[in-house]
Each structure stands twice: as structure tokens, then as C-alpha cells.
């Protein structure tokens with residue numbers, strides 16, 4: 611995929627939450643888990659859909675009752691880069707954020723022996739640094755709403771496996787980021803959920819199975835809807851409760867497998 615020009619999305623359907631709806635920001639909102647979470651929240655929330663492709667973001671925004679776009683390449687976290695420009699345009703128009711779901715992520719497969727530095731850099735930038743940068747920018751709005759941050763992690767953030775060191779390292783780092791953030795933000799009323807799905811039937815799973823040279827068997831993986839339900843557990847928790855960590859695996863999963 612190529613990155614698209616950054617900045618405010620000209621095809622934004624709403625520049626804030628005019629309906630007075632609670633606001634949910636979803637990175638990786640164009641496909642897979644992020645798109646499913648966004649659709650699940652669409653009846654009740656104003657959505658901010660994050661993605662790299664202006665057209666893909668616009669298509670999702672147009673399909674939702676109240677939504678706007680955040681077009682940025684999360685691989686570009688520099689101070690004057692794509693993400694910074696997009697956040698500078700978004701943040702002043704977003705006084706509150708009730709839910710922030712970090713679903714965007716990349717999977718770079720390969721052993722430590724074979725993986726180029728670029729795979730490590732990409733994994734750490736998109737899966738960790740961008741999460742910190744987006745969260746930092748939205749923290750005042752999250753604090754204002756006593757909001758919830760969900761970091762979509764992975765089983766790979768709990769147990770490292772061969773031939774995916776860069777991915778596992780990034781997800782372990784993401785877990786640490788989430789744990790630090792939870793402790794820091796407790797006094798500000800912001801809750802943080804680290805959500806760890808096992809293998810899910812999405813494009814990313816197709817990439818992984820192709821790398822493994824195995825046959826794709828959708829029935830062996832979690833349905834996206836099951837991950838959405840897990841996210842809902844945190845979103846629907848009462849204000850007295852913090853759902854700190856959720857691990858959800860395919861039913862037949864065994865600890866000696868990925």
C-alpha cells in the first residue's frame with residue numbers, strides 16, 4: 611500500500627460530533643478488527659476513522675451515520691510528518707474522546723537471522739511509537755471525557771514465537787506502553803485496556819498463513835465479531851470498573867501453538 615497525502619480529510623462528513631454523540635477514534639478503521647469495532651459503535655458514537663488511504667477512509671466514513679476521517683501514515687511519526695499534520699488538524703476540533711481504539715498494526719514475518727532493520731523499524735513505529743503519539747495528542751480530550759483507550763495487542767504480546775521476533779517485540783512493547791499509561795492516567799480518570807486476540811480471520815491472517823505456506827482455514831481462527839465482543843466488555847464496563855487486560859483465543863487454541 612502507498613501512503614496518501616496527509617492533513618484534514620476533505621471528504622469529512624462531520625467536523626466534530628454535531629449530534630452530541632460520544633466520540634470514538636479508531637486507527638486501522640478501514641479494514642479488519644478496526645473496521646468491525648467502528649461499525650459496532652456507529653449507532654451510538656461519532657466515529658473518527660483512521661487509515662492511510664484517503665479513498666478507503668472516505669468510503670468507510672460515507673458508510674457510517676456520523677463520522678470523519680483521520681488520514682495519516684502511522685509509519686511516519688516525525689514531528690512534521692503525515693501523522694503530526696493530521697493530528698494538528700484534528701485535535702482542535704475534538705474536545706472530547708470517549709473511546710480510542712488503536713487497531714492499526716503491521717506484521718513483519720521472518721527470523722532474527724533474516725529480518726532487515728527496516729522490518730524492525732516499521733514494526734516498532736506503527737505498532738508502538740504511533741500508538742504513543744496518537745494517544746499523547748488525544749489525552750486532553752480523553753481526560754475531558756474520562757475515556758477509554760483500547761490497545762489491540764496480540765497473543766504475540768504475551769508469548770513470543772519463532773519467525774516473528776519484530777512483531778512479538780513490538781507487541782510486548784505495546785503491552786508495556788499500555789501498562790504505563792494505565793498507571794499514569796488513573797488519576798485523570800482514563801482507563802486502558804490491553805486486548806490480546808489470538809489468530810483472527812482478517813487480511814493480516816491471510817498474510818501470515820501465506821508466509822507459513824499453510825492452507826487457510828477460516829474456521830480455525832477467531833471471527834472478527836468475537837474480538838468486537840471482547841472490546842465491548844471494556845467499552846460497556848461501568849464507570850467503577852477498569853478492564854485492564856483481555857486475552858481471547860480461538861476455542862481450539864493450545865498454549866504450544868501460536
Ligand SMILES: NC(=O)c1ccc[n+]([C@@H]2O[C@H](COP(=O)([O-])OP(=O)(O)OC[C@H]3O[C@@H](n4cnc5c(N)ncnc54)[C@H](OP(=O)(O)O)[C@@H]3O)[C@@H](O)[C@H]2O)c1
Pocket residue numbers: 611637638639640641642643644660661662663666682683684685712713714715716736762763764765806807808809810811812813814815
Ligand atoms: N488478524 C490477526 O490474527 C490478529 C491477531 C492478533 C492481533 N492482531 C492485531 O489486531 C490489529 C488489527 O489487525 P487486523 O487483523 O485487523 O489487520 P488488517 O486487516 O491487516 O488491517 C490493518 C489495519 O491497519 C492499518 N494500517 C496498517 N499500517 C498502517 C500505517 N502505516 N498507517 C496507518 N494505518 C495502517 C490498515 O490500513 P490500510 O487499509 O491503509 O492498510 C488497516 O486498517 C493489529 O494491531 C494486529 O496486530 C491481529
